[in-house]
Amino acid sequence: MKDFPKTSPDAPIVILTGAGISKESGLATFRGEGGLWQGVSIEQVASPDAFKENPKLVHSFYNKRKEGLLSKDISPNDAHLALARLERDWLDDVTIITQNVDNLHERAGSENLIHMHGELLKARCVSCDEIFQWQDAMDEGSICPHCAELGSMRVDVVWFGEMPLYMAEIEKLLMECGLFISIGTSGNVYPAAGFVDMVTHYNRAKTVELNIEPSLNADQFSNGYYGPATKIVPDFVDKLLGT
Numbered sequence: 412m413k414d415f416p417k418t419s420p421d422a423p424i425v426i427l428t429g430a431g432i433s434k435e436s437g438l439a440t441f442r443g444e445g446g447l448w449q450g451v452s453i454e455q456v457a458s459p460d461a462f463k464e465n466p467k468l469v470h471s472f473y474n475k476r477k478e479g480l481l482s483k484d485i486s487p488n489d490a491h492l493a494l495a496r497l498e499r500d501w502l503d504d505v506t507i508i509t510q511n512v513d514n515l516h517e518r519a520g521s522e523n524l525i526h527m528h529g530e531l532l533k534a535r536c537v538s539c540d541e542i543f544q545w546q547d548a549m550d551e552g553s554i555c556p557h558c559a560e561l562g563s564m565r566v567d568v569v570w571f572g573e574m575p576l577y578m579a580e581i582e583k584l585l586m587e588c589g590l591f592i593s594i595g596t597s598g599n600v601y602p603a604a605g606f607v608d609m610v611t612h613y614n615r616a617k618t619v620e621l622n623i624e625p626s627l628n629a630d631q632f633s634n635g636y637y638g639p640a641t642k643i644v645p646d647f648v649d650k651l652l653g654t
């Protein structure tokens with residue numbers, strides 16, 4: 412890994428993660444070979460209209476993903492663990508903004524974490540808006556534990572056409588960070604794909620991309636390091652911490 416321009420250890424770091432960081436844990440990414448969006452129509456499983464038209468199909472898609480995430484073979488990898496170490500040892504704040512709906516960052520020990528696209532292991536009632544931890548499979552017969560409505564429970568992930576969560580908090584973090592790192596995301600989905608532009612133009616902080624290959628907006632980052640996340644993320648964290 413080439414030398415990285417020194418970043419002050421008392422500047423906050425903001426990290427955006429995408430499906431690529433969880434790939435080597437055994438979870439599929441969305442795009443490309445073997446991706447979740449291959450062979451499945453996004454409109455049929457990941458939109459509020461899809462849920463209205465065919466809740467059975469939508470539940471079944473997310474139940475399968477949930478089952479996969481809960482399988483004993485899936486655990487955080489060295490990239491998730493390295494980011495938790497960075498949060499522990501960096502002098503200033505380290506915040507992860509993840510597009511991932513898995514729970515591998517928290518299982519690795521990261522605490523300062525924002526799930527901007529929601530969480531697979533949570534459910535929301537479309538009738539009363541209450542949110543619950545929900546590990547079991549869901550179906551049209553699921554009942555809201557709060558308002559007792561039948562068939563109103565949905566997985567608490569952000570679908571196409573819906574607003575990502577915590578945007579005001581995220582914008583503030585992007586404006587105030589000293590370093591922005593984007594890991595394992597293809598740069599296809601906004602607003603996350605636009606974060607590097609915001610940091611560059613409004614804050615002028617350093618920006619780094621870590622990915623197995625250059626993303627769609629790779630040329631917007633001041634530095635890019637390419638290889639599997641389990642190798643390049645721990646290496647990059649070592650460099651930042653001087654270990």
Ligand code: APR
Pocket residue numbers: 428429430431432434435440441442443446510511528594595596597598599600621622623624625626638639640641
């Ligand atoms: N190490 C590092 N990066 C990797 C690895 C790996 N082992 N394997 C794949 N990648 C990279 C790919 O090169 C790609 O840039 O991870 C990225 C995965 O891209 P996507 O599948 O598009 O996932 P993501 O960017 O997280 O998608 C964003 O789209 O539909 C949605 O809501 C969903 O949150 C998701 C959003």
